[in-house]
Amino acid sequence: MTTDRDTTTTLPHLKVIYTGGTIGMVQDIETGALKAFQFDYLREHVPELDQLHCTFDIEQCDPPIDSSAITPELWVWLGEMIQREMHEYDGFVILHGTDTMAYTASALSFMLQGLDRPVILTGSQLPIGRLRTDGKENLITAFEIALARRADGSPMIPEVAVYFEDDLYRGNRTLKYSAEHFEAFASPNYPHLAFAGIDIKYSPSAIGFDEPALSQAWRPAFDGHVVVLKLFPGLSASLLDHILHTPDLRGVVLETFGSGNAPTSEAFLSAIKGAVARGITIVNVTQCYSGSVVMGRYETGNVLSQTGVIGGSDMTTESATTKLMYLLAQDLSPEEVAHLMQVSLRGELTI
Numbered sequence: 001m002t003t004d005r006d007t008t009t010t011l012p013h014l015k016v017i018y019t020g021g022t023i024g025m026v027q028d029i030e031t032g033a034l035k036a037f038q039f040d041y042l043r044e045h046v047p048e049l050d051q052l053h054c055t056f057d058i059e060q061c062d063p064p065i066d067s068s069a070i071t072p073e074l075w076v077w078l079g080e081m082i083q084r085e086m087h088e089y090d091g092f093v094i095l096h097g098t099d100t101m102a103y104t105a106s107a108l109s110f111m112l113q114g115l116d117r118p119v120i121l122t123g124s125q126l127p128i129g130r131l132r133t134d135g136k137e138n139l140i141t142a143f144e145i146a147l148a149r150r151a152d153g154s155p156m157i158p159e160v161a162v163y164f165e166d167d168l169y170r171g172n173r174t175l176k177y178s179a180e181h182f183e184a185f186a187s188p189n190y191p192h193l194a195f196a197g198i199d200i201k202y203s204p205s206a207i208g209f210d211e212p213a214l215s216q217a218w219r220p221a222f223d224g225h226v227v228v229l230k231l232f233p234g235l236s237a238s239l240l241d242h243i244l245h246t247p248d249l250r251g252v253v254l255e256t257f258g259s260g261n262a263p264t265s266e267a268f269l270s271a272i273k274g275a276v277a278r279g280i281t282i283v284n285v286t287q288c289y290s291g292s293v294v295m296g297r298y299e300t301g302n303v304l305s306q307t308g309v310i311g312g313s314d315m316t317t318e319s320a321t322t323k324l325m326y327l328l329a330q331d332l333s334p335e336e337v338a339h340l341m342q343v344s345l346r347g348e349l350t351i
């Protein structure tokens, strides 16, 4: 870890964690090739940071990880570090590849308990060292947001959020929706927390959530015995049944049609019912870009709710998956997991 902290000043102090991804690349002037840059030299590459009047420590994954290779171990590493060091810093900025940033943001939101300061994830579509990069603006604005305070001096954003191309979103409400545009993220079911134009305009009514009190301390762990299954017309019920009989399978995020609808054939329903009876938690989320599961709206959704499938409301697949992995790693009964999947733990769903 590197630090530029000057203990003789009272400047706000941030922690910057570079996990990997496009944002941390620079172009070698001689060869033109892209290479990972050492974040120790962040001030050299982004001298604009000097205008922000803060100090920061840098921690870097070695080697940096393309986010498509990220694992729950990295979420645990990040979450434990932030939980442990929460009171040493005024905020955290995590630089992350865009491909799975929404998963990491969601996983961290569930892991971090009693978070009272900003954890801002950002990345970029073009490396910092490239002409027309979006990396510098994303990085500088993420810093500004992590430093923002209310009139009473408390942090403006006391939650895990994603900043990308002018918008700040609640982390567990985001999804990556463009592999090409600078505007690569969206939060279809929840308003942005802030918009960065000439000024950064915060939306106070969207910021913050009630965190339920815990009856027990939760483990920083994720159970990987889950699958995400996207329904499509023609999905073979016997194949589905086969998948649901996978040894050690504990949870399924079922991406259904529209407001939570699925086929009503006997074979399909009995495969689902059988899995629920074997203790597998099945959560119903919509495969639509936006909107919510309302299982009673149509007969087809109603039938599904009678099998014991749980409604996932308007959670993103990313959020439902990481939440299920997190809850399944705790000492909870299937009934408790089912209940908690339908409760807002970190503002991830609309009740």
Ligand code: ASP
Residues within 6 Å of the ligand: 020, 021, 022, 023, 065, 066, 067, 068, 096, 097, 098, 099, 100, 123, 124, 125
């Ligand atoms: N594949 C890269 C990653 O997610 C893409 C990016 O950084 O935008 O790490």
